[in-house]
Amino acid sequence: MPKLPVYLDNQATTRVDPRVVEAMLPHFTMTYGNAASVSHRFGWEAAEAVDRGREQVARLIGAEAREIILTSGGTESNNLAIKGVLPGLKSRGNHIVTAATEHKSVLDPMKRLGREGWELTVVPPAPDGLVSVDAIAAVLTERTVLVSVMAANNEVGTLNPIAAIGRLCRARGILFHTDAIQAVGKVPLDVNDDSIDLLSLSAHKIYGPKGVGALFVRRRDPPVRLVPLFDGGGHERGFRSGTVAVPLVVGLGEAAALAGQERAEESARILELRERLHAAISGQIPAIHLNGHKTQRLPGNLNLSFAGVDGEALMMAMRDVAVSSGSACTSANPEPSHVLRAIGVTEELTRASLRFGLGRFTTAEEIDFAADTVARAVTRLRAAEAS
Ligand SMILES: Cc1ncc(COP(=O)(O)O)c(C=O)c1O
Structure with a gap:
């Protein structure tokens, strides 16, 4: 753990x-x-x-x-x-x-x-x-x-x-x-x-x-x-x-x-962790949308929308993982993300979005924990919504 x-x-x-x-x-x-x-x-x-x-x-x-x-x-x-x-x-x-x-x-x-x-x-x-x-x-x-x-x-x-x-x-x-x-x-x-x-x-x-x-x-x-x-x-x-x-x-x-000395090696490591996170989440839950470019993106960024789930509720359900959401109220700015709106993400999927930001100190153990935590929370919230 x-x-x-x-x-x-x-x-x-x-x-x-x-x-x-x-x-x-x-x-x-x-x-x-x-x-x-x-x-x-x-x-x-x-x-x-x-x-x-x-x-x-x-x-x-x-x-x-x-x-x-x-x-x-x-x-x-x-x-x-x-x-x-x-x-x-x-x-x-x-x-x-x-x-x-x-x-x-x-x-x-x-x-x-x-x-x-x-x-x-x-x-x-x-x-x-x-x-x-x-x-x-x-x-x-x-x-x-x-x-x-x-x-x-x-x-x-x-x-x-x-x-x-x-x-x-x-x-x-x-x-x-x-x-x-x-x-x-x-x-x-x-x-x-x-x-x-x-x-x-x-x-x-x-x-x-x-x-x-x-x-x-x-x-x-x-x-x-x-x-x-x-x-x-x-x-x-x-x-x-x-x-x-x-x-x-x-x-x-x-x-x-x-950053100059370590960038190349560090970015390769972080990219691998991001792919591990993406694969682990998509392997456990369906109906996930990737926001942003598939490959031409920062190694440490994964932005996902979980259809049918409210991003705020999702963050509340996974308090042991610190991420941010494209919905309102998670930043100093009370508006929903102007970036997601600009790239044509629907209001519903904007509300359902989470940004995972990996960095120099992120470990594989943390990624596995985060993926399981997210998958469990999404499954639970979707089941609650359906019942
Ligand atoms: C793309 C981008 N521009 C500008 C800023 C603002 O930088 P600072 O927090 O140093 O004022 C940030 C950070 O939030 C950012 O991500």
Whole structure:
């Protein structure tokens, strides 16, 4: 029996890797200086730690350290990318493009800009969640200045063809932003190979601490100009004022370094566990629908709808397994999943959906326990419904 409850919500957040915690600790109590203090050793040591973290982040995505702006997390990175880049593009056009399956931290800034006079196109995905190059190409105009498409979806795990979308945008002289918060450290990514101009990432999805992230901003070919969202002390070369959270940046850097070293092997192991979970559940109960793409998906994501079962009731019936549901009331957002709606999942199957998120610390024993627990709960709820 595994230690309970079993955590299978790794797309919501991940446990901090003990090696990351270890790396962070001295920066709370020993090298606790302000990285902007240039007049003493406490400051110099803090600045060195920040530089190292920035290097580690840059290396993970094939960028240069000076192309990395440190932020408070994915939400800020997405907002800074979108709201920061558009003022400089006004003279070139007024059309911006994103996809209906994006995270709210991309969709909502885009919609706000749409209300403020930018012409916004929200591209619908295919039923498997894919945002195709053709779908993006079909909406581009002479006036398009920015395209934002996520690398991997946080709910259904679908991986988008971002290298192809990047190439398309580059050829048309359009800037390309990708929310890579779920993809970084899980699938191969390189800002040059993939023609990415702006890329958002977040530490807490890669076994680092919450409250820190980064935005990659291309410096050349083409150089991307940003205006800051915050004014203040001029930190991060003026693009993100506010004292840099040194221990968190050290954690982000260490998490990025570990992700770089372990990604290939880890993703293969996690994929095998996901297939084991899927097979074990489908082997025990009928009428299951897979949401998202069959193969082109995050290794650690399995999103299933159990026909005839209410997702909330199902989660209540399996309290020893921590997952999330596409129905309302399971997140900070009280709406049912906009992602499942966008890919055409019926309201009934949206209510019946569960997202299983596997990660670095997931074991085969936990997967077997989770599969049996789910199968038992679904069978019981279906029998209750039928009687
Ligand atoms: C795809 C995606 N984008 C953005 C975010 C927001 O990141 P953060 O929690 O670091 O603000 C998340 C996490 O919930 C996410 O999964």
